Amino acid sequence: MVAASDVYARIGDVVIRRARESDLPQVIQVNRKCLPENYPEWFFEDHLRNWGKAFYVAEAPRGKIVGYVMTRVEYGVGFVARGFVKRGHIISLAVLPEYRRRGIATKLMEAAMDSLKREYGAQEVYLEVRVSNTPAIKLYEKLGFRKIHVIPRYYFDGEDAYLMARLL
Numbered sequence: 001m002v003a004a005s006d007v008y009a010r011i012g013d014v015v016i017r018r019a020r021e022s023d024l025p026q027v028i029q030v031n032r033k034c035l036p037e038n039y040p041e042w043f044f045e046d047h048l049r050n051w052g053k054a055f056y057v058a059e060a061p062r063g064k065i066v067g068y069v070m071t072r073v074e075y076g077v078g079f080v081a082r083g084f085v086k087r088g089h090i091i092s093l094a095v096l097p098e099y100r101r102r103g104i105a106t107k108l109m110e111a112a113m114d115s116l117k118r119e120y121g122a123q124e125v126y127l128e129v130r131v132s133n134t135p136a137i138k139l140y141e142k143l144g145f146r147k148i149h150v151i152p153r154y155y156f157d158g159e160d161a162y163l164m165a166r167l168l
């Protein structure tokens with residue numbers, strides 16, 4: 001059962017809602033299936049504990065987690081906002097291959113950005129993405145993110161990242 005207040009949106013039979021501790025084993029599986037950037041269990045737990053209002057999952061029927069977005073809040077000089085600001089940081093986003101191109105990642109991102117702004121008072125949001133990851137870059141550009149700069153050799157295999165950001 002999903003508490004109505006935690007539900008952000010529905011896309012067909014997929015519900016976008018806030019993550020819970022019991023979701024984390026499935027979230028970790030989605031992360032491992034979809035991305036080479038994997039993290040220990042405590043890393044997910046930590047983000048849920050500290051910034052859980054902006055940690056969302058996509059749940060298909062029978063409790064199957066098919067996507068997630070994990071975020072955190074930081075203080076620093078704005079990439080697009082002026083001066084020293086609260087920044088939302090999109091740490092990881094993924095949707096299982098069979099569930100892509102239905103708008104699930106878009107809704108996960110919108111949910112996270114709403115909460116980063118409303119619950120945590122973030123003034124902007126940023127992320128890093130592989131320069132070769134065209135699907136994700138297109139998604140972020142559609143959501144209003146712009147490429148700010150390249151971070152050389154950001155990933156363990158030597159690939160560069162774009163840092164992308166937008167105001168909230």
Ligand SMILES: CC(=O)SCCNC(=O)CCNC(=O)[C@H](O)C(C)(C)COP(=O)(O)OP(=O)(O)OC[C@H]1O[C@@H](n2cnc3c(N)ncnc32)[C@H](O)[C@@H]1OP(=O)(O)O
Nearest residue numbers: 092093094095100101102103104105106127135136138139
């Ligand atoms: C900060 C980070 O985590 S960066 C890493 C992001 N995660 C990954 O790369 C993991 C592997 N990829 C995925 O999990 C998915 O492909 C995601 C998360 C990038 C996109 O998830 P989806 O749910 O398919 O995205 P969604 O359906 O909302 O797509 C929105 C728009 O993004 C763009 N887009 C998404 N996938 C593609 C694609 N394969 N090719 C081109 N454009 C794409 C399109 O403009 C799309 O709109 P449209 O379908 O109307 O054309």
Ligand SMILES: [Zn+2]
Nearest residue numbers: 090091127128
């Ligand atoms: Zn990052």
